[in-house]
Amino acid sequence: MTDNIPRFTGAVWLSLLISVGLNNLPLSGPWEIWLPDWVVLALVHWALVIRQKTSLFMAFVIGLMTDAMSSSLMGQHAFSYVMVAYFSVRLGLRMSPEAYLQQFALLFIVVGIFMLANLWIRSLTSYTGQGFNYWAPLVGSLVLWPFYHWFLGFFHSPRKLS
Amino acid sequence: MEATINDIDHHSTPGLSFQFVVFSLIALTLMAFDYFDRTSAPEQRSNIIPAVRTGFNMVSYPLQVMVDAPFKMYDYTTAFFADHTLMLAENEKLRKQLLRYSVKYRDMQILEQQNERLRALMKAEKRPGYTFTMAEILSAAENRGRQVVTLNKGTRDGVFEKQVVVGQGGNIFGQVIEVTPFSSNVLLLTDRLHTIPVRHQRTGMKALANGTGKPTILDLKSVEATTDVREGDLFVSSGLDKLFPPDFPVARVLPDGVQYVPGSQFANIRAEPLLNFDDTREVLLLWRVEPIPQQMPAAVAIPQPSANVQPGLQAVPEREETRTPETTTPATNTPPQEPVGNDG
Numbered sequence: 001m002t003d004n005i006p007r008f009t010g011a012v013w014l015s016l017l018i019s020v021g022l023n024n025l026p027l028s029g030p031w032e033i034w035l036p037d038w039v040v041l042a043l044v045h046w047a048l049v050i051r052q053k054t055s056l057f058m059a060f061v062i063g064l065m066t067d068a069m070s071s072s073l074m075g076q077h078a079f080s081y082v083m084v085a086y087f088s089v090r091l092g093l094r095m096s097p098e099a100y101l102q103q104f105a106l107l108f109i110v111v112g113i114f115m116l117a118n119l120w121i122r123s124l125t126s127y128t129g130q131g132f133n134y135w136a137p138l139v140g141s142l143v144l145w146p147f148y149h150w151f152l153g154f155f156h157s158p159r160k161l162s
Numbered sequence: 163m164e165a166t167i168n169d170i171d172h173h174s175t176p177g178l179s180f181q182f183v184v185f186s187l188i189a190l191t192l193m194a195f196d197y198f199d200r201t202s203a204p205e206q207r208s209n210i211i212p213a214v215r216t217g218f219n220m221v222s223y224p225l226q227v228m229v230d231a232p233f234k235m236y237d238y239t240t241a242f243f244a245d246h247t248l249m250l251a252e253n254e255k256l257r258k259q260l261l262r263y264s265v266k267y268r269d270m271q272i273l274e275q276q277n278e279r280l281r282a283l284m285k286a287e288k289r290p291g292y293t294f295t296m297a298e299i300l301s302a303a304e305n306r307g308r309q310v311v312t313l314n315k316g317t318r319d320g321v322f323e324k325q326v327v328v329g330q331g332g333n334i335f336g337q338v339i340e341v342t343p344f345s346s347n348v349l350l351l352t353d354r355l356h357t358i359p360v361r362h363q364r365t366g367m368k369a370l371a372n373g374t375g376k377p378t379i380l381d382l383k384s385v386e387a388t389t390d391v392r393e394g395d396l397f398v399s400s401g402l403d404k405l406f407p408p409d410f411p412v413a414r415v416l417p418d419g420v421q422y423v424p425g426s427q428f429a430n431i432r433a434e435p436l437l438n439f440d441d442t443r444e445v446l447l448l449w450r451v452e453p454i455p456q457q458m459p460a461a462v463a464i465p466q467p468s469a470n471v472q473p474g475l476q477a478v479p480e481r482e483e484t485r486t487p488e489t490t491t492p493a494t495n496t497p498p499q500e501p502v503g504n505d506g
Contacts, residue, residue, distance in 0.1 A: 020222070021229040024301035026311070026443070056181045060189065068218035069226070069301065071310045071339060071347050073200075074211050075192030082189060086182040124197055125355075 004049045004156045011155040012053070015042050016062050024069060033133050036141035038148065039066065040084050040114055044107055045152045047088035059085040073125055080117045084110055103149075104142055111141045212340075219342045226300040226312055226345065291451040292407065294328070295319065298444055300345065309336075309350035309373065309439070315447060316344040326406055326448045333436040334358070334399055334410045335445050348445075351412065351435055352377050360412050361400035365390060368400055369431075371413055377439040380413045382431035391431060393417045407448070411436050 006012055019038035039062055047054050063078030070077075088110045095102040115138060196211045281288060297313040315321050321341050327348050329335035336356070340347040349356055354375040360382070361368055367389050372381045385391060395415045401408025413433035421430040 017225055021225055024226065024229055024312075026230060026233060026299055026302045054178075056178065056185050060185045063189070064192075064214070065218050065222045065225075068215045069222050069312065069347075071308055071349070073193050074196040074215055075189040079186060079189035079193065082182060082185045086178065089178060121193065124193075125200070 003159050005159045006050065006053070007155055007157045012046055012050075012058065015046070015152055015155045016058060018042075020062060020065060020069075023066065033136045034140035034143075036111070036137045036144055037114070039063075039081060040111055041107075041141060041145060041148045042152060043081060043085045044088045044110055045149055047085055048092050048103065048106075049152075049156055051089045051092055054085055054089050056082050056085050073121055076118065076121045079121070080114050083117060084114050087113060104145070107141060107145055108138070111138055215340060216342050219340065219345060219347070223342065223345050227314075230298075230300045230314075290407075293449045293451055294446040295449075296444055297321075297327075297346075297447050299442065309353035309356075309375065309377070310339070311336075311348050311350065313338075313346050313348055313445065313447075314344070316342050316346050318343045319447075320449070321346045321447060324405060328410065328446045328448050329437040329439075329442050330444075331436065332410060334406060334412055335437060335439075335442065337405065338447075350377075350439055351437075352380065352439060357383075358406055358412060359400045359402045360397040361408075362389070362391060363396040363398050367391075368402070369397065371397060371433065378434055379416070380433045380435055382413075382415075382433055383428070385429050385431050387422050387427060387429045389429070391415060391420050391429065393419055397433060407450070 016039060019042040022038040043054075043059055059081040060078045063076075063081035064074070066072075066077040066081075067074050088106060091106050091109065095106065115135065119134065192211070192214075195208070199207045199211050277289065295315065297315040297319075300312045300314050302311045313321075313327075321338060323338055323341055325338040325346075327335040327337060334351060336348045336350040336353075338346050339349045350373070351358060351371070352373040352375065354373055356373040358371050359368065360371045367385070369385045370383045372383055374381055382397070393415050394417075396411060397413045397415070399406040399408055399410045399412055413435050415431060415433045419432040419434075421432075423430060
């Protein structure tokens with residue numbers, strides 16, 4: 001059986017920072033509502049690929065960074081990213097890593113939980129009322145997942161277990 | 163299930179659950195504090211959460227610069243390889259524009275001097291002037307429900323909280339909500355929780371323009387159904403909030419934007435901001451040069467307290483050839499057209 005290791009030191013951090021960058025591109029257009037939260041995809045990816053190295057601390061810090069950058073309630077994204085990392089590790093244990101379709105089911109559940117948590121916290125600050133548009137990134141996540149999963153594959157390499 | 167956990171990973175899972183609980187609790191505590199901060203009165207606010215926020219904003223600044231770098235490079239390279247004739251044409255156009263604006267500017271200076279004299283005669287308060295600095299938008303977090311962008315100027319450049327930001331053509335863009343030494347976050351007019359007091363340019367009627375979260379629509383609240391608002395009407399800032407400068411254009415009423423609800427006292431008005439928020443990459447930060455003097459009810463107070471007060475009040479602003487809007491005071495003596503005169 002093979003196991004995965006990060007390709008270089010800080011690969012996980014780098015991939016998460018790239019995801020934060022993707023979240024904050026100074027671009028906009030009508031397609032923007034479909035864009036997923038790239039950090040969530042990256043966290044799910046790492047939870048599936050090297051779950052013993054997944055650190056919730058990382059998710060927490062990245063979440064606080066996101067909160068600061070997007071002026072959301074401090075701790076909102078920290079909380080939801082930690083949930084994403086934890087749930088995807090726990091759910092990832094229940095499925096075989098090779099089953100591609102199972103990944104979609106996991107992603108659907110995890111992104112759903114993430115968005116629900118955010119919606120709940122947002123309602124505290126009265127940022128609700130986007131209607132069904134709010135859920136568009138859920139579809140976007142599923143569509144873009146294979147590509148991002150493949151892209152993040154460059155950040156780790158397989159290692160033979162003795 | 164136990165077997166699955168065990169044969170893949172022996173040690174991390176128990177610790178993971180513990181970590182999860184700890185981090186969730188920390189995050190929830192932070193949220194509670196931040197929420198308390200946001201909802202409580204300004205004097206009760208702690209400064210711990212803003213400090214944490216500023217810290218993380220500073221940490222993320224290099225990242226934002228890096229994200230922005232490819233765009234900047236693209237702009238630079240396209241500018242570098244731009245067609246020479248195109249550039250010449252553009253240059254020509256800009257030169258003409260500059261010439262026209264400098265003449266207008268001269269005219270405006272005369273008007274301003276006149277205005278100041280008239281205001282002095284009427285013992286009205288002096289009109290404040292403004293200076294500007296250009297800032298670039300580094301990143302936008304608009305897909306998170308809030309309309310917030312990050313600028314590349316911070317306290318180091320004199321930016322302060324609640325500073326007004328103006329976009330292309332002098333249209334109001336938003337206000338600064340957070341500042342770090344190098345960067346600042348700006349809340350756009352179109353944010354769902356942003357409201358700006360406006361004035362109907364034609365009738366002078368006051369209203370409030372609320373953001374809707376969509377970059378192309380503002381909702382106008384508390385407009386009486388009996389007032390005369392038509393499509394294409396312009397709304398300018400009223401300045402009643404003492405934050406936004408008065409008479410800056412804000413929004414134009416959309417076609418079919420005025421809807422009367424039977425039985426309702428107010429009309430539903432949808433207007434389009436004059437700025438294209440999506441395309442804006444550069445904005446102007448606005449500084450008020452001369453804040454309005456303290457004697458607030460000047461018009462009422464002055465007639466009564468006899469002639470003693472009046473000269474005193476008046477003496478200060480009396481001989482002010484140096485006018486407020488430009489910081490460069492000598493500009494009044496030397497014509498500002500000099501650079502234009504050379505190329506024209």
